[in-house]
Amino acid sequence: MSKRSTSVRPSHGWGWARWVWRTLTSMRTAVVLLIFLALAAVPGSFLPQRNVASDPASVQRFYLEHPGIAPWLDRFSLFDVYAAPWFAAVYMLLLVSMMGCVLPRCARLWRECRAAPARPPTQLSRLERFREFPSDVPVDAVLSRAAEFLRRRRYRVVLTDTDVRAEKGYLREVGNLAFHLSLLVLLVGVAIGKLFGFEGRAALAEGETFTNVQSSYDAFTPSALTQVDGLTSFSMTLESLDAEFALGGPRMGEPRAFDARVTYTRDDGSAESTNIRPNQPLNIEGTKLFLSGHGYAPRVTVRDGDGEVAFSGPVIFLPMDGNFTSDGVIKAPNASPVQLGFQGLLLPTGPGRESDRSQFPDLFAPRLDLTAYTGDLGMDSGLPQSVFTLERAGLEKVGDQSLRVGETMKLPDGAGTITFDGVDRFANFQIAYDPGKEISLVAAIMLMVGLTASLLIRRRRVWVRCSQSSRGVIVEMAGHSLTRRGSPAADFDDLVRALTEPTSPEARS
C-alpha cells in the first residue's frame, strides 16, 4: 500500500480504524485466530456439554460431583462451549478477517484475468527455472513455436516481436476463493438448522403409535424459531422390533442387527409400511426418524382388591447394562380400595435365584422381579411425575417376588394381583428436523472442490525471450511459480525439448 507513507494526515479516528482493519485482515492474524479456534474447541470435549446428545444428564451429574467449581464453569459457558459467546467471537472474527483478506484478492484476480500476462523481468536467470541456448532457427519461428506449444498446454499466451509471455493456473485462485466463501455458506446452513430445526426422542413399545405433536415426545428440544405447532403431521405405529445378538464367539452378546417394522400414516391418510434400521432412517418430508436404541417392555395385568383390571399392557423398562437388565415402575392409580405400585427389575435372560443380573441381551428366559407397594401413589397432587420412579412417601411395601411369564403374584390382605403376561420390545427413536442441511452439504462440496483446486493447481508463468547476437539467435527461457510450491519441471523441460529439437512432423504432434 503506497498510502501508508502519506497517511500522516490528521485523521486520528480513521487512521486507527485503518490500522485495526489492516491488522485484522493480515495473514498472521488468520493464523493466530485459527490456533485460538482450535484451542477454544478443546474444553468442550472434556467437560460435559448441554447440547451434545449422547448423554443429556451428564451436566447435572457433574454439578453433583463438583458442586464447587461447576457454577464457575457454567458462568463461562463451559458446559455450552460451542454456543458460547467467546467461541462465536473467535469464529466471527475469523470470518470477518477472511472476507477482508480474500475479497481484495478476488478483485485483483479479476483484474489480472482481464489483463495480458505480465512482461518478462530483465534478469530472467534469477528465476526459479532458467535455460539459455543458441538456436539456428529464426527468432519469429522460435517464438511462434513456443507460443503454439504453450497454447496447447492451455497457457494464456501473448506473443510479441521479442518474447512470449504465458501464464496459467488462474483456477487456483478461484478455488481458493470458493473454498473460503464456502465457510460462510456453511455458517448459513448451520444457522438455519439451529434456528428452525428441532430434535426429539420417543420410545415406542411394539404395537404403540406415535403422533408427531410436541406432547408425544419424551424429550423435545426446539430452536428459537421452530414452529412447534406446525410439525409435519403424521403418525407411526411400531409393528415389531427384531434384534439379533452374537450367540457365541469372542464378541458374544454384541448386537448384530436391529430392525423396526413400522407403518406410518400421512396427513392425507395414505398409509405405508417400511423398516427402520441403524443407518437407514425413515424420512417423512424432512422429518427423519432414526432407530437409536431399544429395550424391553414387560406386559402385565394388575387386578385390584375388587378383582377389576386396574392396569394392563406393556410398560417400558430402561436398560441398565449390556445384557439389558432393565428397571422400571408399574403404577395402578385406579385400583381400589388402595392404589397399587410396583418397582420392577426385568432380566431378559434371567438365571434361577442366584443373581439379579441378566446373562444375555436376548429374550431367552425372562424373569420379572417385583416389589409391591400399596397406598397413595401421589399422582393427584398435580405435580408432574416421572413414569420411571415411584413416589414412596405415601406407600407401604407389602412384598416381593420373582415371576416367570404366566405367573401371578398375590398381594397380602387381598389387595390385588399382578400377572406377568409376556415381554414386548420397545424402540427408541431419535427424531430430527434440520432444514439447513442441504445448504451445508452444498457448502461442503464447494469446500472440497475449492480446496482441491487451490492445493493442486499451481499458478505459474513462463517467458521465452530471443535476442539476435553476432553468433546467431540466443533463446532465454524462464519459468516461475506464483505459489508456495515450485512450478512443475515437466512443462518446462518439454518446452525446452520442443524448441531444441529439429523441426519434424512428430515433434509437432
Add this chain to the structure above:
Amino acid sequence: MNSAQLSDDLITTVLVIYALAFCLQAAGLAVERVKRNTRKSPNMATAAVGARYVPDGGITEVAHDRSGYGVVGRMGTVLLGFGFVLNLSSVILRGMAAGRAPWGNMYEFAIVGAAAIVAAYLAGLRVYPIERIGIWVIGLALVILGCAVTILYTPAADLIPVLNSYWLAIHVAAAIIAGGAFTVAAVASLAQLLRRRHRSDGEADSLEGVSYGLILFAFPVWTFAVIAGAVWAEAAWGRYWGWDPKETWAFITWVFYAAYLHAQSTAGWRGRRAAWFSLLGYAAFIFNFVGVNIWLPGLHSYAGV
C-alpha cells in the same frame, strides 16, 4: 488354515521384517556417518539432500544425490517394501475373514495404520530424499504393530449394527490414508526442529519441503474424511455435526493443519513455527485415535478398544 489365522501370522512376520529393516537403516546411517567423518567433509550432509529455496519462497527439488546413503540402507528400504506387501496382504486377509472393510476396531486401525504410514514413507521416498528419517518412521510402525499384537488384539468378528455401513469403508479409509501422510510429515517436522537451524540450513529446508508436500496431500484427504463422517452421522444419528468428542478432535486437527498451511504463506512464520503447527495438528490427530477412544465417552465407541 483360515484367512483370519493367516492374517495374524502375517502380522507377526511383518513385525520381524520391519525390525530387520530398522536395523539395516540404522546400520546404513552409521556407515555413512563413519565415512563422512573419515572424509572430514562437513558439507556432505547438505550436499546429499538437494532442495533449494528460491527467492520468492517456492521450493524446487533439484536432482538429489542419494549415493551417500549406502548399500546397507538401501537394502533396508527394499526389505521395508517387502514387509509392506505382507502388511497389506494381512489387512486384506483380515477383511476377507470378517467379510467387511478391515477397519472396525482398534486392532484393525493399528495394522492398517502401520501399512498407511509405511506406504506414505515409500511414496514420499520417490519424490523427496527422506532416507534419513526412515528409521523414525519404521520405528513408529514397529511401536504401533507391537501395541496391536499385544494389547489391542481382537479376533475377526462382525460389526455392531451402527458401524455396518459402506460409509465406514469410505470415511475411515480416507482418515487412515491422511493419517499415514500426516505421520511422515510430523516425523519430518520433528527432525527439522531437532536440527539446530542455521540461516541457510539446506537439510532443514528440505525436511520442511517434505512435510509441506505431504500435508498438502493429506489435508484435502482429511477434509474429505471429515465431510464423509458428517454425511454418515446424518444418516446414522440424524445430525451431521454434534460436537461429539471424536468430531471435535477431528475439527481441532483440521484447524491446526489449516493454520499450518496459512503459516506457510505468512512471512516470518515459515520454518520452525510452522513445524510446531504440524506437530500440534499431529498431536490432535493421534489423541483422536487413542485418547478419545479410551478416555472420552461418546457415540463413537468401538467394540473392543
